[in-house]
Amino acid sequence: MTELDPVLMSRLLTALTLVFHVIFATLGVGVPLMISIAEFIGIKKNDPHYLMMARRWTRGFVIPVAIGVVTGTAIGLQLSLLWPEFMQVAGNVISLPLFMEVFAFFFEAIFLGIYLYTWDRFKKPMMHWWLSLPIIIGGGLSAVFITSVNAFMNTPEGFTTGAGGFATVNPLDAMFNPATPTKVFHVLASAYLTVAAILAAIAAFSMLRKKHTEYHKKALKLTITLTFIFSILTAIAGDVSAKFLAEHQPEKLAAAEWHFETEEGADLVLFGWLGDENTPAGALRFPGLLSFLAYGDFQSEVTGLEEFPEDERPPLWIHYMFDLMVVIGFFLLGVSLLYILAWKIKRWNEHNKWMLWLLVVSGPLAMLAIEFGWIFAEEGRQPWILRGYMLVEDAATTSPYVGWMFLLFLGLYTVLGVLGVAVLRKLFKNNPAEEELEKKYPTIEKGDNK
Amino acid sequence: MSYEIIGITVLWIFLYGYLIVASVDFGAGFFAYYAKVTKKDHIMNQLISRYLSPVWEVTNVFFVFFFVGIVGFFPDSAYYYGTALLVPGSIAIILLAIRGSFYAFENYGSKKSNVYMFLYGATGLLIPASLSIALTLSEGGFILEENGVVSLDYLALFTSPYSWSVVVLAVVSVLFISAAFLTFYAARANDQAALKLVRKYALFWATPTIIAALTTFIALGQHNERHYQNMFDLWWMFGLSVGFFIIAMWLIYEGKRFGLAFISVMLQFFFAFFGYGASHLPYILDPYVTIYENATHEATGIALIVVFILGLFLLIPSLILLMRLFLFDADYVKGKK
Incomplete structure (x- = not known):
């Protein structure tokens, strides 16, 4: 194990930490918005169901937040421990958003602490709701700043190099590099989408397991509406991201689409496999659609992989990551639309078993799409850590112990994951929403069970 | 003032902030476990559930701030420390x-298991011990660069009297700061039984803190002559530190104004920590990284x-x-409430 190449092991350990961390980072960005919306509706409508929703989501939120803080600290340190040469460069140019991210998180952490522990300490309930805003803003800004660092790795700008280092540096240009706007839009929209879908999945699952109570129906209606809205926004974000790639990072789009030769009216290739001499086989082909995706015109010319030297091309398997992400995105849009139609058309029962099962699988699928999307984004940048400037293999630590650290962190994340799930189960298993509602709000109308 | 000096001052303030808030947290873990073993665990649990639980993430951010900031202000330190650490x-x-x-x-609505309480107490001592290694390394002699390869000399580190005295100082300071805070907190909560107990802790851990500080000072003299001499030039800061220590001890001993006593402890560490930091300059890692050449x-x-x-402002x-x-x-x- 210790004999393994430090570059490979550094990549694996970073991947391990990020695959684990992104789950909690996504929840950390998205859940506060859902809690805040539920609490707001609850206060305005004076409806204990929504207030209870906000309370229960908050209670569950504490666990992933803690894991997110821990894994976030881990990745923060691992960047320097595993990629010292990269951070040496990054420190000069792109440390501004990293620094700002810590501020944003600081802000979020302070108000999260206050929000969690002050449910009944204010006379006016709206006072408590106001405290949720800094959490949403802090979490959202954290995502913005960190994403801008990742964007910088894809399209580094804002500096010029001279003899022996950087000649000029413009931290703001580095932060607002060409990849930042589309990436930030995509990350935020998909985080809110994913969290809405997961909360919907939980409500749907409870309805399948037990009775169809008013609480879960309201939770489902709220979260599916949000899923629908954010899946449209995510689709738009995906579209502008593709247009960005076509313009600024064409090799990534070409590898994702198995698009080898530069041509006009390029086809969109869905799934399939690569035959001899890289000819896609067994794929669904949509004539001209890649050109449309890339430039909004079915006839436009899309750059192919052939234009890049072989050792600067991303691995071709990212095609599957890209396709899976996109397919899941449209699946979420379709399922949420179906539910809303069934809900509005009176003759249909939106809470039939099949509909609920579709919603249950939507939650985990949404999180998988986040993972696929990030794997696509990171692998699609290979072999660069800073596109055009620094190769991944030149940036890694030379320490021979990375293999052992990989095992150590694998153990840590396994324990954290298992304990996290166990604690969440314990928190909610013997504590159904209906009982808690009656305890907390004895005046609530009985008989809302169907 | 140059931006390098402002940068290192900002970072040092955050590290000082972490030193204080994290010490309260770390020490509470140890005392909580100790109190559980000796069946006196009331005030510690109240502190943990009513103060530390809401703020632990904030405590953690002080530390993240420091290490993200040092990479930002002094990127070469990422290269050396990152590789070695x-x-x-x-x-x-x-x-x-x-x-x-x-x-x-x-701590979230479930019963406390003994294993976790033990881990909570143990990490309270092990974290400061392991983080203090970074300060030891900064004195030079442990991180080596040969032919462009940076490595850490573990043998030198583990056999150095200086590195062990820093570890001891880190651990006893944590316990002292925490006990001083607990004394204030117990007085604030008006919990007389607990106050009696934690006041005893504070008085007890004061002596080892001063002894460890002196030992570390002497060991530094053998390890890094330059830094040692610089500290003499800043003698007044260390004098103020000792002065505030005496004020704190007198107040705690007399059993009055525990809030002021804790502020004195904070000032004691403020002057010692900034005296140490200022005399360390211009080096961040002796001899490879300085605040001027590697900013x-x-x-x-x-x-x-x-x-x-x-x-x-936010x-x-x-x-x-x-x-x-x-x-x-x-x-x-x-x-x-």
């Missing part, structure tokens, strides 16, 4: 992870300082709000 740094992350998860998993690009440095100042009121709700609200501390 892979193993100790990873171990520190694991320890912080165990501790962070305690607040979420154990970030000026444009980045200035941008970071501007953001820092703007950030303070953070300070928020921190005050947090403290008012969880620390200075007497009813809350007494458990009435």
Whole structure:
């Protein structure tokens, strides 16, 4: 194990930490918005169901937040421990958003602490709701700043190099590099989408397991509406991201689409496999659609992989990551639309078993799409850590112990994951929403069970 | 003032902030476990559930701030420390992870298991011990660069009297700071039985703190002559530190004004920590990294300082709000809210 190449092991350990961390980072960005919306509706409508929703989501939120803080600290340190040469460069140019991210998180952490522990300490309930805003803003800004660092790795700008280092540096240009706007839009929209879908999945699952109570129906209606809205926004974000790639990072789009030769009216290739001499086989082909995706015109010319030297091309398997992400995105849009139609058309029962099962699988699928999307984004940048400037293999630590650290962190994340799930189960298993509602709000109308 | 000096001052302030708030947290873990073993665990549990649980994430951010900031202001330190600290740094992350998860998993509405309480107490001592290694390394002689390869000389580190005296100093300081805070907190909560106990802890840990500080000072003299001499030039800062220590001890011994006593302890460590830091300059890592030769690009440095100042306008009121709700609200501390 210790004999393994430090570059490979550094990549694996970073991947391990990020695959684990992104789950909690996504929840950390998205859940506060859902809690805040539920609490707001609850206060305005004076409806204990929504207030209870906000309370229960908050209670569950504490666990992933803690894991997110821990894994976030881990990745923060691992960047320097595993990629010292990269951070040496990054420190000069792109440390501004990293620094700002810590501020944003600081802000979020302070108000999260206050929000969690002050449910009944204010006379006016709206006072408590106001405290949720800094959490949403802090979490959202954290995502913005960190994403801008990742964007910088894809399209580094804002500096010029001279003899022996950087000649000029413009931290703001580095932060607002060409990849930042589309990436930030995509990350935020998909985080809110994913969290809405997961909360919907939980409500749907409870309805399948037990009775169809008013609480879960309201939770489902709220979260599916949000899923629908954010899946449209995510689709738009995906579209502008593709247009960005076509313009600024064409090799990534070409590898994702198995698009080898530069041509006009390029086809969109869905799934399939690569035959001899890289000819896609067994794929669904949509004539001209890649050109449309890339430039909004079915006839436009899309750059192919052939234009890049072989050792600067991303691995071709990212095609599957890209396709899976996109397919899941449209699946979420379709399922949420179906539910809303069934809900509005009176003759249909939106809470039939099949509909609920579709919603249950939507939650985990949404999180998988986040993972696929990030794997696509990171692998699609290979072999660069800073596109055009620094190769991944030149940036890694030379320490021979990375293999052992990989095992150590694998153990840590396994324990954290298992304990996290166990604690969440314990928190909610013997504590159904209906009982808690009656305890907390004895005046609530009985008989809302169907 | 140059942006390099402002940068290192900002970082040092955050590290000092971490030193204080994290010591309270780490020491509480140890005392909580000790109290559980000796069956006197009331006030510690109240402190943990009513103060430390709401703020542990904030405590953690002080540390993240420091290490993100040092990479930003002095990127070369990322290269040297990053390469050398892979193993100790990873171990520190694991320890912080165990501790962070305690607040979420154990303290959140479920019973406290003995294993977790033990881990919570143990990490309270092991984290400061492992983080203090970074300060030891900064004195030079342990991180080596040969033919462009940076490595850590573990044998030298583990056989150095200086490195062990820093570890001891870190651990006993944590216990002393924490005990002084607990004394204030117990007095605030008006819990006489607990006050009697934690006041005894504070008085007890004062002596080892001073002895360890002197031992470390002497060991540093043998390890890094330059730094040692610089400290003499700043003798008045260390004199003030000892002065505030005496004030704190007198107040705690007399059993009055525990809040002022804790502030004195904070000032004691403030002067010692800044005296140590100022005499360390210009080196961040002796002899490879200095604040002047290895600072970030000026444009980045200035941008970071501007953001820092703007950030303070946001953070300070928020921190005050947090403290008012969880620390200075007497009813809350007494458990009435």
